[in-house]
Amino acid sequence: MEFYSLQDFYVHCKGITYLVMGAILVFAPLYWGFLTDREDD
Amino acid sequence: MKEIIARITDKVFEKQEPDQGCFTPFNIVAGIILIIGAILTVLRFTMGFETVTNLDNNNPWGIWIGFDLLCGVALAAGGYVTSATCYIFGLKRFHSAVRPAILTAFLGYALVVFALHYDVGRPWRLTYPVFYSQGTSSLLFEVGLCVFLYLSVLFTEYSPAALEWLGFKRARNIVVRLTIALTILGVVLSTLHQSSLGALFMIAPSKLHPLWYSTYLPVYFFISSMFAGMSMVIFEGSLAHKYLHHKMDQTHLDESDGVVLGFSKAASFVMMGYIGIKVVGLAIDNNWHYLTTGWGLWFLVEILGFVLCPALLFAAAYREKNLKFARAAAIWTVLGIVLNRFNVSMIAFNYHLPADQRYFPSLMEIGTSVFIVTLGVVIYRFICTRMPILHEHPDYKAH
Numbered sequence: 001m002e003f004y005s006l007q008d009f010y011v012h013c014k015g016i017t018y019l020v021m022g023a024i025l026v027f028a029p030l031y032w033g034f035l036t037d038r039e040d041d
Numbered sequence: 042m043k044e045i046i047a048r049i050t051d052k053v054f055e056k057q058e059p060d061q062g063c064f065t066p067f068n069i070v071a072g073i074i075l076i077i078g079a080i081l082t083v084l085r086f087t088m089g090f091e092t093v094t095n096l097d098n099n100n101p102w103g104i105w106i107g108f109d110l111l112c113g114v115a116l117a118a119g120g121y122v123t124s125a126t127c128y129i130f131g132l133k134r135f136h137s138a139v140r141p142a143i144l145t146a147f148l149g150y151a152l153v154v155f156a157l158h159y160d161v162g163r164p165w166r167l168t169y170p171v172f173y174s175q176g177t178s179s180l181l182f183e184v185g186l187c188v189f190l191y192l193s194v195l196f197t198e199y200s201p202a203a204l205e206w207l208g209f210k211r212a213r214n215i216v217v218r219l220t221i222a223l224t225i226l227g228v229v230l231s232t233l234h235q236s237s238l239g240a241l242f243m244i245a246p247s248k249l250h251p252l253w254y255s256t257y258l259p260v261y262f263f264i265s266s267m268f269a270g271m272s273m274v275i276f277e278g279s280l281a282h283k284y285l286h287h288k289m290d291q292t293h294l295d296e297s298d299g300v301v302l303g304f305s306k307a308a309s310f311v312m313m314g315y316i317g318i319k320v321v322g323l324a325i326d327n328n329w330h331y332l333t334t335g336w337g338l339w340f341l342v343e344i345l346g347f348v349l350c351p352a353l354l355f356a357a358a359y360r361e362k363n364l365k366f367a368r369a370a371a372i373w374t375v376l377g378i379v380l381n382r383f384n385v386s387m388i389a390f391n392y393h394l395p396a397d398q399r400y401f402p403s404l405m406e407i408g409t410s411v412f413i414v415t416l417g418v419v420i421y422r423f424i425c426t427r428m429p430i431l432h433e434h435p436d437y438k439a440h
Contacts, residue, residue, distance in 0.1 A: 009327070017324040024317040031313050035306055038360050 048207055055427070071419050078412025081405055085159055093405040099391060100400035102160075107386035108410050109156035111238060112379050113149050114188075115262070118270030119277075120146025120195060121224075121231040128224045135303065137296040140202055140430045141281060142274050144421065147195040150188060152417050159409060180237050180244075187234030191227060198223050205437055206428040213437075236263040242385055250389035252331050252340040255322040258385075264318065268311045269378040271304040272351075275371035285425050290432035298364060305367040306359040308374065312352035319344055336389065343384060347377025 003009040085093045096103050123142035127135045158164035171189050176182045197216060204213035239262030246254055255261065278297055281289065289297075323329060331337045351373035358366035387400060425431055 013325055013327045016327075017321055020317075020320050020324045024314075024321075027317070028314070032310065035309060035356055035359060 053427075067422075071415050074412055074415040075419070077408055078415070081409045081412060082159075084405065085409070090162075093403065093409070095400060095403045095406065097400075099394060099398055100387075102386060103400055104387070104402040104406050104410055105156055105160040107383050108379070109160075109413055110153050111382040111386055113153040113156065114235065114238060115266045115269040115378050115382060116273045116375065117146040117149025117153070118231065118235065118266035119274040120149075120198070120270070121227045122267055122270035123274055124198065124224045125228050128221055129228065132303070134296060134299050137293045138274055138278065138300045140199075141277060141425075142270075143195060143198045144202070144424060144430055145273065145277055146270075147192070147199045148417050148421055150192045150195055152413050154188065154192060155416075156410075156413050180240050184234050184237045184241070187230045187237070191230040191234065194223050194227050194230065198227065202424075202428045202430055205434040210436075231266070232263060235266040236260065238262050239385075242390075245390070248391050248393075249385065250331075250336050250392045251326065251328050252323075252336055253385050253389045255326060257318060257322045257325075260318060261315070261322070264311065264315045265378060265381060268308040268315070268374060271308040271311075272371040272374035272378075275301050275304055275308075275367055276375055279368045279371070281425070281431055285422070285431055288425055288431045292433060293431055301364055301367045302359055302362060305355040305370065308370075309352045309355035309359065312348050312355070312374070316344060316348055316352070319348075336392065339384075339388075343377065343380055347373065347380050351377060 001012065003012065081093060090096055094103060094105075119142040123135060123138050126132050127139050154167075157167065161167060170176060170179075170182050170185045197219065201213050201216050204210075204216065236259035239258035239260075242249055242254070243256065243258055278301060282297065323332075332341065351370040354366055354370035354373065357363065358370055391399065429437075
């Protein structure tokens with residue numbers, strides 16, 4: 001991907017970072033559920 | 042004073058049960074390593090760096106910093122993690138793990154300071170940054186001050202065991218009352234210097250490979266120290282079970298499985314979080330394209346092979362209540378931490394230099410590090426076989 005200004009570059013990087021952080025927010029409770037789902041057994 | 046010295050001497054030379062004599066395989070191997078270490082120490086302090094190390098102007102920090110200091114501090118994090126778990130979060134089922142963890146942390150930090158004497162040019166000036174000439178704008182000053190303070194805190198946290206052993210009840214009771222304050226101080230100081238050790242490398246953005254260099258380095262070092270500490274508690278617990286089983290009382294034996302599984306669960310979750318922030322680091326610096334290079338492959342080996350895989354093994358251990366999985370994952374994680382610290386301080390550091398100018402530790406440097414680790418193991422064993430570390434002292438059962 002080519003960038004023509006610093007603005008472009010930061011918009012791209014931050015955009016991807018927000019997507020990653022969103023994915024982490026979704027994944028974290030799911031993983032916690034996976035870790036603890038046998039605790040009641 | 043004479044009485045105190047006489048009591049300490051009597052206790053130190055008290056005969057231990059079971060008595061297997063001096064020439065056990067452990068004693069012989071440890072003795073040989075300590076003799077070689079003593080020779081290397083003499084060489085280091087009489088002949089200088091050039092004789093014992095491969096350090097040069099391009100690589101002034103070698104394995105004594107990468108292993109003895111960075112790995113030593115990270116792996117000693119079990120002290121603050123376990124005491125915070127027990128005394129701050131109130132999870133009293135981890136109580137039996139606190140003393141062994143504090144002892145490991147205390148010895149770890151003491152040996153870090155000991156190893157630092159080998160690595161600095163003028164070790165007799167090691168106290169200067171704290172007492173004589175404070176460089177308050179330097180991260181090294183902050184690390185030095187924190188390590189100095191935290192070592193004092195750890196010594197105080199460990200001292201009730203020694204005081205119980207020596208029979209100094211009043212002094213022991215005074216120190217025990219400070220437990221919460223010391224735990225809070227320990228967590229604060231650990232947060233500061235664990236992260237600052239990572240921040241040290243932020244001064245060299247052009248020397249450290251972009252996949253390891255990040256403005257989040259302090260966060261990476263701090264978060265990774267948490268699961269490093271938990272893994273070390275599991276690892277040393279399994280060693281204690283194997284070799285010091287006769288020194289463990291029923292409470293320790295009953296609680297140990299819960300400690301292993303509890304820390305497995307926590308380590309697994311924190312490790313996944315660590316992978317998450319590593320990916321955030323890649324994204325914010327737009328370093329994705331490096332992943333397809335040789336360095337990228339090595340980075341993936343570290344992250345997938347030594348963080349993701351042990352994290353999943355910890356998860357499997359907790360879900361299946363499988364202690365073997367947990368112990369294997371703990372060793373795997375410890376190796377991963379060592380690999381990460383080596384990558385940051387040596388392997389990915391000065392990555393642009395031609396091969397003949399890259400650093401590789403000399404045999405004598407490695408020998409000195411092995412000597413220091415062996416010294417730690419010998420002192421740990423000495424203390425555990427005498428003091429109430431793996432068992433409660435009969436006079437203080439209520440504690």
